[in-house]
Amino acid sequence: MALEQFRNIVAGRKVEAKDGGWFPTANPFDGKDWAELPRCGPADAEAAVEAAHAAFIAGDWPALTATKRGKLLRKLAELIERDAEKLAALEVRDNGKLYAEMLGQVRYIPEWFHYFGGLADKIEGGVLPTDKPQMFSYTKREPLGVVVAITPWNSPLMLLCWKLAPALAAGCTIVIKPSEFTSASTLAFAELFAEAGFPAGVVNTITGFGGEVGPTLVEHPKVAKIAFTGGDATGAHIYQQAARHIKHVTLELGGKSPNIIFEDANLEDAARGAISGIFAASGQTCIAGSRVLVQRSVYDEVVEKIVAIARTAKLGDPMDEATQVGPITTTQQRDKVLSYIDVANADGARCVLGGKRPDDASLADGWFVEPTIFADVSNDMRIAQEEVFGPVLSIIPFESDEDAIRIANDTIYGLAAGVWTSSIARAITMSDRLRAGTVWVNTYRAVSFMAPFGGYKKSGIGRESGQHAIDEYLQTKCVWINLADGVPNPFVLR
Known part of the structure; x- marks a missing residue:
């Protein structure tokens, strides 16, 4: 019996690995392979980053108003609600967690897109009171750029969406690298973005093994940020790689709570x-x-x-x-x-x-x-x-x-x-x-799209969810405008 095949989304198109490679995924309940995914390599990772970068710097995505970005996020939320049972069933086949748990998670995921969709047009700068006469100064909050989201196998879609929702609300574009053990639900989920109206290239996926695609994704000069959830040893390695290229990171790592x-x-x-x-x-x-x-x-x-x-x-x-x-x-x-x-x-x-x-x-x-x-x-x-x-x-x-x-x-x-x-x-x-x-x-294991989540010590860097999560995907620009005529002494600091 032929295995079900899933394909990546790159630049708005369904694609296989460039070298034609595939790898299987198994159902933990019966140990049997049930689907196969593209086994991507460096060339595939390069193509995904280039697609995300192209979508970030030109075309429909940067031309959208923040309000329209928010509307896209809310439309996506409606599609997730529609397909929740299908997506949850895929997660169960892939990771073996309870259907009741996965269905509850997938039905809750739309709240992140509603919440951050509402925040998208509330990203504000400010006018600065300066000590410089005849100078006008203000700040802008701008998206970082291309974000690589690397997700684990335990709750693939929920932990992905904790990254996706604020990143997209901020105006970033995304390359998703799901765990090689649980990629199927992510690839099915990625198909919803085109249906929701997102421009091609805004959200891209790459499947395969970390050692084969990870270095290209993490070290690519056009990647601005890595958002990773997983073990602390892998997180430390990614942190080192990102530091060499001065990239932003969010790391949600292990615990011994x-x-x-x-x-x-x-x-x-x-x-x-x-x-x-x-x-x-x-x-x-x-x-x-x-x-x-x-x-x-x-x-x-x-x-x-x-x-x-x-x-x-x-x-x-x-x-x-x-x-x-x-x-x-x-x-x-x-x-x-x-x-x-x-x-x-x-x-x-x-x-x-x-x-x-x-x-x-x-x-x-x-x-x-x-x-x-x-x-x-x-x-x-x-x-x-x-x-x-x-x-x-x-x-x-x-x-x-x-x-x-x-x-x-x-x-x-x-x-x-x-x-x-x-x-x-x-x-x-x-x-x-x-x-x-x-x-x-007097409770345990409660989370919310409204509440910040992240760790102290080796449990990570940065926060996901809550209002401040969107700051993880933004940078501040300061603008100075001279209101006076003429330029004073050009050899001294203004």
Whole structure:
């Protein structure tokens, strides 16, 4: 049976790789290849950047008013709403996450385009009061230029749109490089831009492997900015490459987020919040609350509650509404998760649930790992310090508020954190002292197009979503106009 084929969009046309190469993509639930994508190389990446640059400097896109740009974004939002079920189903086939989760995400994505569509014609400069007589000075906010958006495999469309919406609202043009593991939904999504009325070349896609197309995209002299979501090691490499060419970057990287449960919390809610923080999306999320810190006085009780809930989790077909935990997206990631479980056992952590591939024969072909919980974890163990990116939870005891802060902040990451308490004073104090870009109190894993998202420390640079995200794609120009006749001494600074 022939595999379904997807093609890239470059300069408004559907294209294959210039050398005719293809590579397969597999369904994590059954391990079978179901589609194939163009295996692009440097020449393809060059063509995509050139198309984006041409669209940025001339033609219909730069001639559009900001108001018309906003209308295009809102039209795109309507098309995403129309095709949400189709796009979500493609994501499930590609990354194995629950259909309920993916459909919820895709149905929420239009809000980013409505929001930033509304901001497009509210990008303002200002008149400057200067100390120079007979001089008029003002500022303009202008788009950076060509943006390369490099996206991961866990939530391809949502994390792409966090970049696309503000970049397009600002007036930039885009080259999208999706993960080689989950490119299909991005290519289907990219077809909507022409239907929405975007000029050719404004949004382009390149599929393939990072080592084969990445250097061209990141180092190309006509690329102004790299917006990347992924692992911190890859992010650091991209940062180094971009720095050599003085490019702007936004990096949303890894996390080892603490989810802190105090003795005065509603323990039932806190236990459910711990489950949501790690086993939703099979732990394959940068904001995963993979370290649950529990106050010693309620430690045993909370561990028991978390294990009891996790034990009931139903593994299965991610398209089935009854399924709660789906497969790992790639075989490489599954093997990495299993290796971390071995490391945790060797380091002396106590495995109280899971710890292996499921025994269910109906899941044998899929890339599953059981929901796994380690208790009595010390924060210096590798399982507590390194990002596993899978359904593996470390539970760590703490004594006091000071102890909780010390443990929570003792990591190279700072993407997110959770606090469970009935004390408003403690909630505010902990939120102030936690070194994380997002802090949730008595909830976990909530995001919004209105709220800035990004990390401290090695969790990244810059922010996505919220009003200020559009600033990541703009630069400021200052204009001086001489209102006087004549030019004074030309050999001295005005």
